[in-house]
Amino acid sequence: MGFLRRDFLKLGLTQAIVSAVGVPAFAATEQDGRSADGLPFQTAQRLSPSILQGATDATRTQFSILHLSKQQFNTVVRNSAGQIWQPEKIEILQQPFSEFQITKVYFAGLNLGELFFLDLLGAKDEVIERREFGMLDLNKSTLRYALCSCMDEGRHEPKIWQNLVGQNPDVIFFIGDSTYCDKGECEFPDGDTRRLWSRYVQARRTLEIYYSKRLIPIFATWDDHDFGSDDVNTTNWHHVAESQANFRAFFAQADNYTEGYFHGPGISSVLRAGQHQFLLMDDRSWRLEKTSSARYAHWGQQQEEWALEMIAGFEGTTWIMNGSQIFPEMVYKESMSKHRGQFNGFMGALKRIPRKVIFASGDVHFSEISKIESAMLGYQTYEVTSSAVHSKCFPGLDKISKHPRRMMSTTMPNYILVDSIHQAGTFTANVYSCSARNVVNFSCQLSV
Template sequence: MEFLRRDFLKLGLTQAIAATVSVPALATGGQDDRTNDGLLFINVMRDTPSILQGATDATRTQFSIQHHKDLKFNIIARNQTGTVWQPDKIEVLTQPYSPYAITKVFFSNLYLGEIFFLDLLGPADQIIERREFKTLDLAKPTLRYAIASCMDEGRHEPEIWKNMISQNPDVIFFIGDTVYCDKGESPYKKGDPRRLWTRFTDARRILEIYYSKRLVPVLATWDDHDFSGDDANSSSAEYVQMAQRNFLAFFAQNEGHSEGYAQGPGVASVLRAGQHQFLLMDDRSWRLTKESPDRYAHWGKDQEEWALQMISSFDGITWVMNGSQIFPHMIYKESMSKHNGQFNGFTSALRKISKKVIFASGDVHFSEVSKIEPAMVGYQTYEITSSGLHSKCFPGLDKISNHARRMMCTTNQNYVLIDSIYQGDRFSGNVYSCSAKSKVNFSTQISV
């Protein structure tokens, strides 16, 4: 039996699930090669194709496949009865200095309720790689989604990815630091455009999510480490444009192929699924220096206006997902609240909109649930921080900057899983912090 169940959704989340929390033994000195759960890091690079499913609706989907340039293959989709679908379109992206290519492939005329296989075919149509996938029902009232950030492949923990897939999320959101471009070995220095591509290809050769036999749609935005390095900002417009192109090359989120999905400014994007809307914000392309008082120091003017328009025009709940935290004002970490010009302007604008929002963030290497008081946006809401999927986490990190809004927290390697429903003009959701070995660090129910 899976350890998290959806049965309670039938009653509109009227009762919270009581989860038994098993507290793991924490890592101590001399165990830097293990997670807090005592699991070994596995960061061996693989040379077989790595595959990611991206923006998907009931009949269409797209994939990003990383592979050696010299690997020749055809691509088809088929169902369990053997019916074959040919791609609508194939795009191949390469760089002259890299032995790896990204092939993007697009399918349509699929249907709900069916298991499909993405097959890479070699000579004589031999299957050299096979992945299972489904389409996504964007109209259903309940959703299960995972939120993850901070995926240092040098501290890769494959078991936590396997646990995530086993929970059958409808969609997975990567909200920053999917690659640590300023870490790891590379022949190129920090700030060299070639370093971004090579570090992204390194991560694609290691992380378990790219080798899962069962695919789940993934949508992504970035934070500082997959943009450049720690606390990086937009000081070079030329670099920003190059970094945007690099990031979008590795994910399968081309606009115009899937219902409900659209790109926004920079690497921002939106997914609308029933009465759930997810805004994946770009917190680097217009970011100014730390604690800049400029009115648009965090997201820029165009992106804020885009976000407010998306929120005000949507009849449902909106998740505002950002790499950096929104509300906590931490001693040692960035947050939108430190860019107080944009923070105050944006929250003031939200108070004038009748539609409601919830916030999600990453970056800090611990996960927490914060209750946001009505004075901030006009009603009580929450910020869910999901951080430290596999990155440097240590006991006491959260205590350095505790704050009054925090309801619960964990410093274990984890992701956040949410079961939610929007019903009667109200959002309800059960929130879980999940680790490997089917461990629930904390759980709670939220309602907005």
């Protein structure tokens, strides 16, 4: 599957154009421990270190390393010339009931354009684990990034992660359900906060992305399953502070350590890269019951005001990334639009800001692109839903759950890959739904 960024960017289209859909020649049903694309689930949990690269800029980066507490090592960065960097800072996070811990390491003084190696060194300075990585150019005019959600390790497919890494994205966004705290075998029952740590550990020990030879910066937010349990909110989940602390422990997203990245209210955050701004929203810490019409039932007041301030103060285009969908109102699924008070209030405020936004979401176990009519915000925009990388997929679900804004969809296990540029006040993106086996389920070009 080739992605011709240069050719696409020369097109400069002003509306979405649907391409031919790549249709795999195998049955889209799960059976005998295999996914809808015919690949076997691989759910073995590993004992070797699980490593994630987090927020990164041109000179600084940070890593989250999950490992057995009894496993001791030193961490250094090397380049191909043999130059060595020691960590600027090290943090260790542990729980008394777990045999695994998180070690976070922070490095500064690195350079763009170089290939680096993160080395874990044993007692005799031998390399016991090595990953390669690069730095992130926040001034690029074009960006390539992946949108991922719904990663049930019980249906883990390594090949889809290998496919993603092979597309060489600059960054990866996790937009919800990177862990299913309420599923899987665990010694602690649902509702016990110790289960949060334990299930995050199990996911980190399983997913291929954490064992990739080449690391790519990951920026994350959550939805219900990695917050605590299925469809929970603050009226029936009373461990918000514990959930927030657990989430922050596993991801490498220190506030203001790297250029262009900082925290908002709750576990929300923002990444700014050139004329691209990405708001990773927290759709759980203030959420009320799904039928609530309260003015701030979805994001809370503080977070909405923060988001509007970020959008108004940024000259480029802003992605608003949310775990739940924003616009669709499907009967069986949550969405911001069902919180009518906050949805109407936020859209009204957004319409008064002379800036443009585009939306991203996950959750629903199929991917789709929705066209948002210009009457909503004063210009045509889109919502790109990416779901699921590997979770329970129901062939035909998108055909049953229809809505008038949908342009295209797929129920195959997939992630969304985006190539985008912001030029002369216009945001243009090439969007692909990608599965393992180099299948493109749908693709289109969007302009906002």
